[in-house]
Amino acid sequence: MEALSILFAGIAVGAALTLGAAVLREKPRTPAHWVGGLFSLSVAGYGLVVPEGLPPVQPFAAIAQTLAWAGTAYFWLFAVTVFSDARVRPILFAPVAFMSLVGVMGALTPRPASAGIWLAHNLFEVALTAHILWTIWKSAGGDLVEARRSVRAPFFAAVCLYAIAQSGIEIVEIATGDRSWGMFALALTLAALSLLGSALFVQLRPGLLPDTAARSPDAPADDARVPAADRALAAKLEAAMEAGAWRREGLTIGALAAELGAPEHRLRRLINDSLGHRNFADFLNGRRIAAAKAALADPARAREPVSAIAFDLGYASLGPFNRAFKDATGQTPTEWRKGALDGR
Numbered sequence: 001m002e003a004l005s006i007l008f009a010g011i012a013v014g015a016a017l018t019l020g021a022a023v024l025r026e027k028p029r030t031p032a033h034w035v036g037g038l039f040s041l042s043v044a045g046y047g048l049v050v051p052e053g054l055p056p057v058q059p060f061a062a063i064a065q066t067l068a069w070a071g072t073a074y075f076w077l078f079a080v081t082v083f084s085d086a087r088v089r090p091i092l093f094a095p096v097a098f099m100s101l102v103g104v105m106g107a108l109t110p111r112p113a114s115a116g117i118w119l120a121h122n123l124f125e126v127a128l129t130a131h132i133l134w135t136i137w138k139s140a141g142g143d144l145v146e147a148r149r150s151v152r153a154p155f156f157a158a159v160c161l162y163a164i165a166q167s168g169i170e171i172v173e174i175a176t177g178d179r180s181w182g183m184f185a186l187a188l189t190l191a192a193l194s195l196l197g198s199a200l201f202v203q204l205r206p207g208l209l210p211d212t213a214a215r216s217p218d219a220p221a222d223d224a225r226v227p228a229a230d231r232a233l234a235a236k237l238e239a240a241m242e243a244g245a246w247r248r249e250g251l252t253i254g255a256l257a258a259e260l261g262a263p264e265h266r267l268r269r270l271i272n273d274s275l276g277h278r279n280f281a282d283f284l285n286g287r288r289i290a291a292a293k294a295a296l297a298d299p300a301r302a303r304e305p306v307s308a309i310a311f312d313l314g315y316a317s318l319g320p321f322n323r324a325f326k327d328a329t330g331q332t333p334t335e336w337r338k339g340a341l342d343g344r
Contacts, residue, residue: 004184004187004188005050005183005184005187006187007187008184008187008188008190008191009047009050009187009190009191010047011191011194011195012043012044012046012047012050012187012190012191012193012194013044013048013194014194015191015194015195015197015198016040016041016043016044016047016194016197016198017040017044018198019036019040019043019194019197019198020036020037020039020041020044022198023036023037023040024036024037031081031087031088032081032082032088034088035074035077035078035081035088036078036081036082038074038077038078039074039075039077039078041067041074042067042068042070042071042074042075043071043190043194044064044067045063045064045065045066045067045068045071046064046067046068046071046190047187047190047191047194048060048061048064048068049061049064049065049068050183050186050187050190065103065107066100066103066104068103069099069100069102069103069104069121070095070096070097070099070100070103072099072125072128072129072163072166072167073095073096073098073099073100073128074096075128075132075159075163076095076128076129076131076132077092077093077095077096079132079135079136079156080092080132080135082148083135083136083139083143083148083152083156084135084138084139085278085279085282087327095124095128098124099121099124099125102117102120102121102124103121105117106118106121118170119171122167122170122171123167125163125166125167126163126164126167128163129160129163129164129167132156132160132163133157133160136152136156136157136160139279140152141252141253141254141280142252142253142280142281143278143279143280144253144268144269144271144272144277144278144279144280144283145272145278145279146268146269148278154196155196155197158193158196159193159197162189162190162193165185165189166186166189169185169186226270226274230266230269230270230274233260233262233266233267233270234270234274236260236261236262237256237260237267237270237271240256240259240260241287245259246284246287246288246314247288247312247313247314248314249311249314249315249316250316251284251314252280253267253268253271253280271283281324284314285324285328288313288314288315288321288324289324289325289328289329291313292309292310292313292321292325292333293329293336293340295309295312295313296309296333296336296337296340297337297340297341299341302337302341306318306321306333306334306337309333310322310333321333
């Protein structure tokens with residue numbers, strides 16, 4: 001069983017490195033591509049430390065082990081970057097740092113005192129995996145990128161299930177002290193999923209990862225990029241937006257497509273290809289944030305609560321408005337308002 005564990009782990013390492021090369025081969029490289037490369041390295045690192053019969057090679061063994069301890073955090077970072085189009089900010093590396101620190105603490109603490117540390121490590125992995133699943137589910141309805149819609153289920157759901165299985169196996173190992181069967185199961189599953197991932201990404205589909213050169217949120221349609229068959233639909237969409245459809249709370253792309261009398265897939269393609277938006281919320285936020293800036297900079301509305309402005313713009317609560325506004329401007333609505341009014 002030990003020899004088979006090494007074999008399957010080797011397959012996983014090779015497939016993970018192939019996946020990383022595919023992600024980093026695409027140009028222009030964005031922070032999302034580098035995050036994908038880090039995730040691939042963490043999978044390769046985990047593959048190197050899974051088999052117990054593999055002789056350690058310093059300093060690579062220490063690097064591989066550190067990457068492996070934070071493997072789920074790297075995957076969380078990659079998934080959040082891809083599926084929510086989040087900017088790669090330093091704060092997003094906090095789970096990576098935390099899991100690496102807990103791993104070091106667990107390695108330096110002798111048994112049985114370390115059991116509680118590793119249990120906490122595995123429970124945090126489960127929590128991150130649950131958030132990945134929630135992110136994938138939440139972003140599905142408004143996703144406009146066809147390449148991303150086609151790979152979300154087979155790859156990311158499978159790896160999420162693997163991460164849950166990994167944590168479950170390791171929790172059982174902590175309780176029983178038996179590692180042999182668990183290491184074999186992990187190596188086999190890791191090899192299968194790494195092969196699946198490399199097969200999906202080896203020919204990286206355009207638009208799958210966020211592009212830092214994305215167009216301005218409120219940019220008008222580029223007539224040169226709108227197919228002749230879609231120009232009538234583009235005109236209807238612009239008219240609906242000018243009429244204030246973007247203010248409606250809970251507006252979905254399906255409801256908007258029905259209102260415009262168009263198939264949903266055509267509207268998705270139009271907003272993604274011609275307007276440059278990767279998700280429907282981003283498309284609506286372009287209009288909403290522009291209107292928010294005008295309202296916050298208006299001295300006549302200086303005493304109006306930010307929450308009232310948010311509700312008027314179609315947000316169901318203040319939290320999503322604050323996050324969208326800060327992502328677009330780098331400031332909270334209150335900070336932006338103060339600067340705008342003080343500058344008059």
